[in-house]
Amino acid sequence: MEHAPAAERALETSTGIDNRKLLMWLFLASECLFFGSLIAAYLVYRGDHEVPCRAGDLAACVFPTDRTVNGVEYEGLFDIPFTSVSAFVLLMSSVSMVLSLAAIQRGDQRGFRVWLMTTALLGIVFVGGQAFEFTEFHEKGLSLGTNLFGTTFFVTTGFHGAHVTVGVLILLSLLVMSFRGRLGQAQSLHVELAGLYWHFVDVVFVVIFSLIYLLQP
Amino acid sequence: MAGVRLRGPVYELERRLDSARAVESVIGLGVSLELRDELLRLQLATPNGSVLDADKYNQLFTMHGTTMIFLVVMPLSAAFFNLIVPLQIGARDVAFPRLNAFSYWVFLAGGVFMNVSFFTGGDLLKGELGAPDAGWFGYAPLTLNQFSPGNGINYWALGLLILGVSSMAAGFNFIVTILNMRAPGMTLLRMPLFVWMTLVTSFLIIFAMPIITVALFELLFDRLFNANFFNTAAGGSPLLWQHMFWLFGHPEVYILILPAMGIVSEVLPTFSRKPLFGYPFVVISGIAIAFMSWGVWAHHMLTTGLGTAANSAFAISTMLIAVPTGVKIFNWIGTLWGGSIKLKTPLFFSVGFIAMFVIGGLTGVMHSIAPSDYQQQDTYFVVAHFHQVLFGGALFGLFAGVYYWFPKFTGKMLSEGWGKLHFWLMLIGFNVTFQPMMILGLSGMPRRVSAYPDGLGWDFWNLVATIGAFLIALAILVFIWNVIVSLRRQERAGPDPWDARTLEWSIPSPPPAYDFAEIPRVRARDDFWHRKYVEDEAGRPVPVVAGGAEAADEEEPEEESGHGIHMPSPSYFPIIAALGFPIIAAGLIYDYAFVAVGAAVLMVGVYGWALEPASE
Amino acid sequence: MTLSEIRGKKEPARRAGERPHPGPRLYVTIGVILALGEASEVAMFYAGLPQWPTVAVLVALMVVNFFMVVLWFMHLLFDNRFLSSLFVGGLVLTGALFVVVLATLGAGLF
Numbered sequence: 001m002e003h004a005p006a007a008e009r010a011l012e013t014s015t016g017i018d019n020r021k022l023l024m025w026l027f028l029a030s031e032c033l034f035f036g037s038l039i040a041a042y043l044v045y046r047g048d049h050e051v052p053c054r055a056g057d058l059a060a061c062v063f064p065t066d067r068t069v070n071g072v073e074y075e076g077l078f079d080i081p082f083t084s085v086s087a088f089v090l091l092m093s094s095v096s097m098v099l100s101l102a103a104i105q106r107g108d109q110r111g112f113r114v115w116l117m118t119t120a121l122l123g124i125v126f127v128g129g130q131a132f133e134f135t136e137f138h139e140k141g142l143s144l145g146t147n148l149f150g151t152t153f154f155v156t157t158g159f160h161g162a163h164v165t166v167g168v169l170i171l172l173s174l175l176v177m178s179f180r181g182r183l184g185q186a187q188s189l190h191v192e193l194a195g196l197y198w199h200f201v202d203v204v205f206v207v208i209f210s211l212i213y214l215l216q217p
Numbered sequence: 218m219a220g221v222r223l224r225g226p227v228y229e230l231e232r233r234l235d236s237a238r239a240v241e242s243v244i245g246l247g248v249s250l251e252l253r254d255e256l257l258r259l260q261l262a263t264p265n266g267s268v269l270d271a272d273k274y275n276q277l278f279t280m281h282g283t284t285m286i287f288l289v290v291m292p293l294s295a296a297f298f299n300l301i302v303p304l305q306i307g308a309r310d311v312a313f314p315r316l317n318a319f320s321y322w323v324f325l326a327g328g329v330f331m332n333v334s335f336f337t338g339g340d341l342l343k344g345e346l347g348a349p350d351a352g353w354f355g356y357a358p359l360t361l362n363q364f365s366p367g368n369g370i371n372y373w374a375l376g377l378l379i380l381g382v383s384s385m386a387a388g389f390n391f392i393v394t395i396l397n398m399r400a401p402g403m404t405l406l407r408m409p410l411f412v413w414m415t416l417v418t419s420f421l422i423i424f425a426m427p428i429i430t431v432a433l434f435e436l437l438f439d440r441l442f443n444a445n446f447f448n449t450a451a452g453g454s455p456l457l458w459q460h461m462f463w464l465f466g467h468p469e470v471y472i473l474i475l476p477a478m479g480i481v482s483e484v485l486p487t488f489s490r491k492p493l494f495g496y497p498f499v500v501i502s503g504i505a506i507a508f509m510s511w512g513v514w515a516h517h518m519l520t521t522g523l524g525t526a527a528n529s530a531f532a533i534s535t536m537l538i539a540v541p542t543g544v545k546i547f548n549w550i551g552t553l554w555g556g557s558i559k560l561k562t563p564l565f566f567s568v569g570f571i572a573m574f575v576i577g578g579l580t581g582v583m584h585s586i587a588p589s590d591y592q593q594q595d596t597y598f599v600v601a602h603f604h605q606v607l608f609g610g611a612l613f614g615l616f617a618g619v620y621y622w623f624p625k626f627t628g629k630m631l632s633e634g635w636g637k638l639h640f641w642l643m644l645i646g647f648n649v650t651f652q653p654m655m656i657l658g659l660s661g662m663p664r665r666v667s668a669y670p671d672g673l674g675w676d677f678w679n680l681v682a683t684i685g686a687f688l689i690a691l692a693i694l695v696f697i698w699n700v701i702v703s704l705r706r707q708e709r710a711g712p713d714p715w716d717a718r719t720l721e722w723s724i725p726s727p728p729p730a731y732d733f734a735e736i737p738r739v740r741a742r743d744d745f746w747h748r749k750y751v752e753d754e755a756g757r758p759v760p761v762v763a764g765g766a767e768a769a770d771e772e773e774p775e776e777e778s779g780h781g782i783h784m785p786s787p788s789y790f791p792i793i794a795a796l797g798f799p800i801i802a803a804g805l806i807y808d809y810a811f812v813a814v815g816a817a818v819l820m821v822g823v824y825g826w827a828l829e830p831a832s833e
Numbered sequence: 834m835t836l837s838e839i840r841g842k843k844e845p846a847r848r849a850g851e852r853p854h855p856g857p858r859l860y861v862t863i864g865v866i867l868a869l870g871e872a873s874e875v876a877m878f879y880a881g882l883p884q885w886p887t888v889a890v891l892v893a894l895m896v897v898n899f900f901m902v903v904l905w906f907m908h909l910l911f912d913n914r915f916l917s918s919l920f921v922g923g924l925v926l927t928g929a930l931f932v933v934v935l936a937t938l939g940a941g942l943f
Contacts, residue, residue: 013397017913019312022393025916029923030385030423036927037431037461041446043931044457044938084875091871095864098906102857145443148452155438155446173824192908199906203899210895214878215888396915424926460934511930515937527937 024193028200035204038159039211042152077137078213086129087209090164093122094202097195107185113178116191119198120171123164130161153212160208163201170194231730232299232310233626235321239296242325244697246288249332251690253277258650262683264671274667275350276335276369282353283373286473287380288328290607293615294476295320295387298415300626302391304721305409307400307739309732312393314785315826316386322795323383330799331376334369349373352665354466355436357447357458362440368806371440374433375802381426381433382798388422391415400720402739406500409719409743410493413500414479417507421468421475429465432458441805456521463514471510473607474574475503477614478545481567484617485549487717488564489556490758492743495548502541502548509538519587520594528587535585542578546571561715562636566617569644573609577602580655595665598658604651616643616696623703624710628726635699639692646688653678653685718746730784788829794822855905863905870898 013019100115134154142150174194177183183190257277260268269277303311311317338347349369351360360370395416399408436458438444445451447458486493493499515523515531523531549571558564580602584590593599616639623631658664662675669675713722723745724733741747750758797819804811874894877887904910909917 014399014403015396015913015915017397017916019393019397022397022916023313023389025919026389026392026423029919030427032920032923032927033424034427034431036931037428040931040934041431041435041457041461043935044454045452080875080878084871087871088868091867092864094902094906095860095867098860099857102860144438145445148445151438151445151451155435155444159434173827196907199902203902206895206898206902210874210891214874214891424923454938456938460938464930464934511926523937 018189020189020193021196024196028196031200031204035156035160035207038156039207042156042212045148045152077140077142079133079136080213082129082133083209083213086126086133087205089122089129090126090202090205093119093126094199096122097198101188101191101195104183104185104188104191109178109184112191113175116171116175116178120168120175123168123171123198127161127164127168130157130164134158156212157208160201160204163204167194167198167201170197232303232314232317233727235318236296236299236626238321239292239299239324242328243289243293243296246284246328247693247697250281250284250289251693254281255686255690257281258683258686260667261669262680264669264673264676264679266668269667271667272350273344273346275352276346276348278665279349279352279373280332280335283331283349283377285607286353286469287377288331290473290611290615291384292324294418294473295324295384297411297476297480297615297618297622298387298391298419301622301721302394302412302415303398304724304728304732305412305719306395306398306403307720307733307737308394308398309736310785311390312398313390315788315791316390318788319791319795320383320386320390322792323379323386323798326795326799327376327379327383330379330802331372334372334376337368337372347372354462355458356462357436357439357455358449358453360436360440361447371437371806374437374440375805378430378433378437379798379802381430384422385426388419388426391419392423395419400737400739402744406497407739407742407744410482410496410499410503411476411479414475414482414503417503418472418475421472421507421510425465425468425472428461429469432461432465435461437805456518459518459521460515463517464511466517467514468507468510470603470607471506473611474614475506477570477611477618478503480614480618480621481549481570482545483719484563484567484621485552486743487621487715488559488561488567489553490559490716491552491556492718492746493548494551494554495544496742499545499548502544505541506538509534509541513538516585516590519590532585532587536582539578539582539585546575559715561620562631562633562640563617563621563715565637565640566613566620569640570610570613570617573613573647574606577605577609580605593658595663596658597654597662597664600664601651601654601658604654608651609647613643616640621715622721624714625721625726625728627704628709629703629706630708630710630714631703632699635695635702639695639699642688642692642695646685646690646692649685649688650682651685653682657682716749718743720745723748786830788826790822790826790829792822794819794826797822855911860906863901867898867901870894 013022015022096115096118100112100119103109103111103115134157142153144150144154171194174183174191177190254277256269257274260266260274299311299317303309332348334348335346339345347367347369349355349365349372351365351370351373355370355373359365360374395408395412405413435444435446439446439448439453445453447453447455449455482493482499512534513531515527516535519528519531549567553568580598584593584599584602620631620636623629657675657678660674662669662673669679710726712725714726715722720737720739721728723737737744746758749761751761753759797815797817800815800818801812802815804813804815874891877890877894880887903920909920
């Protein structure tokens, strides 16, 4: 049974968009509501965070970063330089992702594999960074059940990290397929779809980074 | 392939098989429903009832609501989408056949999982049941461990999460199918109205489900991992749950009603022998209802102290949403008006729908008047309202669809005699059950109570309502009898027993596996009708002279550009993937090792699915 | 024949409704712009300006970053318009709904 190449099949649809591409965009549109709800829950509770931290007693406090209020120093949790690097890593992984797509679309298998591997590695670095960050917070006394901040922070960033992990699995799977010779220029749609997912996950972190890490109550 | 095979191999991607299984599941539920729900009414028939203790009552009424919404109305609607939409747009299948099968198996998994909870409460013989007992709306913090120990709520939340996956998969599938797989010439404004409602409902599903998904995860995190989302001691807010639940919940009720409205919009034109009056307005109203459904959710929270501004805004938006609904009602009446009416069972259920839904909708507007709602909220008036629209509305519409399309998929007509008896018993039974509840509600009987004291003036109408409930049970039995008796008939229905208007009637009954031998070229709305009839000077339909119309019902599959008609190859992976979810869920309740097992099963299913030779 | 079919026939290599694709050089340029954007955000964080200008600038930078990735990396600028309406629809719905929830619950956004 022969199948028409992807481009021709796309033109056969009533809208001209490939079925799977339409599916992925629908999925991403629904994911906006998923992450929107998580972030909204975080923001809803953020206003309640008024108890400042004392050094050594971070379990009860909710100031995310180091603060000096009325001359008194309070210790925070967030390490903005560290998280900035994480955000940068994820951002760059989006660049490498789109470069890998450009490569496979013009038939450059080697370039495709190099950029795809780069993307997966950057993704792994990001997840590793998040995991490290979480353990640091945990050691300082913040866990899921500590207070509202702990709950909303870990669940929101945790779901995001899970999405990135799934993304890394997808990218590695594509890499394996490519090494087995099953992912050529004609199958570039698969890479495009994986890319759409990956960029979306990056963009969610852009929002999380700004709203949760940088914007302070 | 003759008739709907109810016992095919699990790996065949036969769309109708999935629908048949869905209908079977619903019927199975219907039976359990009769037993469970009659018990509820028996308990309330008299004051200080002793049929059920409070604990059992709470479990049964929770499962009643959850089952009727997620395991009856939604799957039945999905079964119709599955059967009808590809035929009405001139397609041979849905866009993603494996995703379709997956959606069915996940539904089954979720339904079984949730009902298993009954058996996990302890000693069954002592009557200890383990089902969730905090209502279908699961308000926090009642649903937290502190107030709901045991696993019932875990089963509820995890079961709903699983069912959500099924609904979303179906939603995605139908949007892509409708947008991408229409026959040549079928523009959006030539699509049958049922297809439009499917499209709109599917968008509601994919946008509303993620919100309840988040809410349920938050609840589970609170229960399983000591999070604080709804923990008031830590500052958590019960209102957060309510907002999130109703942000989902209100679009959800439109998800429940729009498909039935779509069915009615198909049945009325066929049995009036006239096109749907004001088709563009009915389409736009459906879209408007979907848009506006996002702006009314807090009318479920008018008594929670949101403040005057919020209450006013949501009261007004709720009143406004009645407008497009009203437009539809007028258009339906306009369709019947001056038509050549055929008094068949589908028409009876459709007219019943209109009448019942108008009453239900009007009581909804009564709720929207915020000060009035303070009297009605949490009373039986609300119970009467939503049963009016969901039973008198959605269920009547779905029955209309069953009677209408039964001949298409089984090749046999349902008996008109038994059908009309079913209708009248159901209409009378329904009204005898639920109209008294309006009176009960306005005279102050609260809802969600397992018993009520005597001397409050509620005794008589409760007894009447219970009698009505048994009439409903009788009506359902009549329906099941009708199905059995009709399937046994020898006489076969032809392709077009109702002389209808849309494309599904242009192919044999039951349709062959490939649906259309030749993909039709669509020239107009109700294209099939125009192939059969032209209008004379008085505007009356006159049959087209034989040979003037294009061939509409060829039996031989034609060669298309050198390829045969492509049927999806069978696959095991959708069912394997679906199996992963209940295993993960059980693992979260009992032993985390099973989470890993379930995840592995899911991964095997997903990878196998992704890597097997594509069969699009 | 629909507009997309005509467009499709013009250049077989293109899908319906698409414009010429950017190349690797443009992608890298955008990457640099995004990195600079993030650096600006972090700088704003440490600058310690009063709340309102900080919030406004951070949100603006976040939005620009978001849309650059979506429009160019995700190709939305060059693809069928319908996909844009889908995604924007999801976004707008999210934004509108949760602004109302936050307002109603009196939450601390800032």
